[in-house]
Amino acid sequence: MTIYDLIKSRRSIRTFEEKPLSEEHMKKLTEYVRNVENPFGVPIEFKLFDAKENGLTSPVIVGAKQYLAAKVKRVDGFEVAFGYSFEKACLYALSLGIGTVMLAASLNRAAFEKAMALTQDEVMPLASPIGYPSSKMSIREALMRKALHADRRKRTDELFFNKNFETALTENEEGDFAEAFNAVRLAPSAANGQPWRIVLGKDKVHFYEAKSMKDSPLGDVQKLDVGIAVAHFDLVRQETGIEGTFVFNAPDVVTPNGMRYITTFERTK
Numbered sequence: 001m002t003i004y005d006l007i008k009s010r011r012s013i014r015t016f017e018e019k020p021l022s023e024e025h026m027k028k029l030t031e032y033v034r035n036v037e038n039p040f041g042v043p044i045e046f047k048l049f050d051a052k053e054n055g056l057t058s059p060v061i062v063g064a065k066q067y068l069a070a071k072v073k074r075v076d077g078f079e080v081a082f083g084y085s086f087e088k089a090c091l092y093a094l095s096l097g098i099g100t101v102m103l104a105a106s107l108n109r110a111a112f113e114k115a116m117a118l119t120q121d122e123v124m125p126l127a128s129p130i131g132y133p134s135s136k137m138s139i140r141e142a143l144m145r146k147a148l149h150a151d152r153r154k155r156t157d158e159l160f161f162n163k164n165f166e167t168a169l170t171e172n173e174e175g176d177f178a179e180a181f182n183a184v185r186l187a188p189s190a191a192n193g194q195p196w197r198i199v200l201g202k203d204k205v206h207f208y209e210a211k212s213m214k215d216s217p218l219g220d221v222q223k224l225d226v227g228i229a230v231a232h233f234d235l236v237r238q239e240t241g242i243e244g245t246f247v248f249n250a251p252d253v254v255t256p257n258g259m260r261y262i263t264t265f266e267r268t269k
């Protein structure tokens with residue numbers, strides 16, 4: 001399966017089979033998360049936990065026996081880097097048949113932070129259950145998905161722009177970025193807010209955050225969303241054979257109210 005197919009098949013899982021991960025899957029996931037890099041060079045430390053042993057619970061999760069959590073130092077731009085790495089880990093889990101859902105709010109946070117041995121200068125923005133998806137959703141999960149319109153995404157002309165924010169990008173203009181942009185559109189986000197925006201310049205893809213939520217003690221949660229979307233873009237553009245690097249160099253573009261520049265992908269090939 002390609003990463004693009006994996007991204008197209010992904011959805012958040014909140015109802016799990018009542019069994020722990022196999023030893024083989026625990027070993028593979030533990031190994032993988034030891035070194036999940038991001039293009040921003042910010043180290044993210046992951047840990048896997050037994051839920052019962054550590055008293056980890058979530059009011060929206062049914063059946064999960066284990067959790068994945070991660071922490072990061074509060075350095076500049078930690079949210080984007082964290083979102084990127086966490087989503088990469090979740091996509092790897094999905095490739096093994098393991099379901100996840102990112103939880104920022106629906107968890108007994110104090111127990112998770114204790115398990116992570118969080119220090120003063122660290123933050124644990126997200127955790128996720130890890131387990132095998134149940135064939136049937138709990139009623140609560142089904143209702144949540146409906147309330148969040150979890151299967152809906154914004155139209156491309158609301159998300160992607162050509163050279164400036166006044167001109168929506170047409171399908172033709174996406175060129176070979178089409179799959180990478182669609183992968184951005186399909187990304188998960190807090191309350192399905194989809195705050196990512198892209199302005200396409202010449203061989204440059206500028207990422208923005210349409211900020212609509214106040215910062216919390218966890219930082220800017222919508223920047224996590226943009227980091228997740230950047231991961232989708234980056235993994236699919238690599239698969240498509242597009243080369244380049246991420247830089248911080250805001251273009252000379254007039255931004256609508258609340259729009260924050262995040263990063264730019266500079267294409268070299």
Ligand SMILES: Cc1cc2nc3c(=O)[nH]c(=O)nc-3n(C[C@H](O)[C@H](O)[C@H](O)COP(=O)(O)O)c2cc1C
Pocket residue numbers: 010011012013060101102103104105106107126148149150151187188189190191192221224225228
């Ligand atoms: C940063 C972030 C935080 C989230 N926090 C929660 C949460 O606290 N509780 C929850 O049930 N879902 C949470 N979600 C899952 C979103 O509700 C979900 O991704 C969105 O509704 C889209 O659905 P999908 O992932 O199935 O495509 C979070 C997602 C992200 C990216």
